[in-house]
Amino acid sequence: MKMNAMLRKDAHLLVIGGARGLGFELARAAAGQGARVTVTGRDAHAAEARAAELGPRARGLACDLSDDAALRRLFTGIDVVDHLVITAIERDKNTVADFRADAAARMMLIKTVGYANAVAHALPKLDPDGSVVLFSGLSMWRPSPGSTTMSMANSAVIGLVNSLAVELAPVRVNAITPGSVAGTEAIDNADPVMAEFFETQRQRTPAKRLPAPGDIVAAVLFLLTCPGVTGENLVVDAGAHLL
Numbered sequence: 001m002k003m004n005a006m007l008r009k010d011a012h013l014l015v016i017g018g019a020r021g022l023g024f025e026l027a028r029a030a031a032g033q034g035a036r037v038t039v040t041g042r043d044a045h046a047a048e049a050r051a052a053e054l055g056p057r058a059r060g061l062a063c064d065l066s067d068d069a070a071l072r073r074l075f076t077g078i079d080v081v082d083h084l085v086i087t088a089i090e091r092d093k094n095t096v097a098d099f100r101a102d103a104a105a106r107m108m109l110i111k112t113v114g115y116a117n118a119v120a121h122a123l124p125k126l127d128p129d130g131s132v133v134l135f136s137g138l139s140m141w142r143p144s145p146g147s148t149t150m151s152m153a154n155s156a157v158i159g160l161v162n163s164l165a166v167e168l169a170p171v172r173v174n175a176i177t178p179g180s181v182a183g184t185e186a187i188d189n190a191d192p193v194m195a196e197f198f199e200t201q202r203q204r205t206p207a208k209r210l211p212a213p214g215d216i217v218a219a220v221l222f223l224l225t226c227p228g229v230t231g232e233n234l235v236v237d238a239g240a241h242l243l
Helices: 019-031 045-050 070-077 101-125 147-165 192-204 213-225
Strands: 012-016 036-041 058-062 079-085 125-136 172-178 233-236
Touching: 012 019, 012 101, 019 036, 019 213, 036 045, 058 070, 058 213, 070 147, 079 172, 101 125, 101 147, 125 147, 125 213, 125 233, 172 213, 213 233
Parallel strands: 012 036, 012 079, 036 058, 079 125, 125 172, 172 233
Antiparallel strands: none
16 A cells, blocks of 8 residues: 655645745645645746645745845745745756856855755744755756756755754754656756756666656655654655666
């Protein structure tokens, strides 16, 4: 019998970056379990529209991780956060040979300082029995074409998790590191160079399959609900890193 980790029905899950992609799939699963869910996006109307798809116990709010004032506004309207997940990302295709410092700086701001600042603003609202999950990425170990900045940022997320797990205890803090995920926008709309990269990743996996969005959701729910896990980085790449 397949069993998924379950959130409390009265728990409040906040997914920053949850108006699209894997964040939205997580929010959908949590709402299906009866949890209260808040999803954010940079555009308030878009976030509200996505939240409406999740039912009456969900809401959508605006949030830009590069804007401290926006983070303050977000948490002013929130009572308690049982679980915080940050999936938000600024995609930046950058190389050292053709380095665009302005684009790199914005991306790093969002996924390093922005992640830390979001947790700082959430801290007064975090339940002591709650948890935080930050999204990293496999590019810190296996760079993809143009992933220079992303590789740096994903590595930084792991360092941040190590620090927060100690500093925020008893709140638990973990990271998840997805590999290439089948059925996502990045793969479905990949250019030929990236499509070849993703196929290589698939071939690297022992079972010759990439993880699906549902695999990532199940892994995040495990991290959110397992009281014995903190300071960990859970790699969900179907074993691609082994070969």
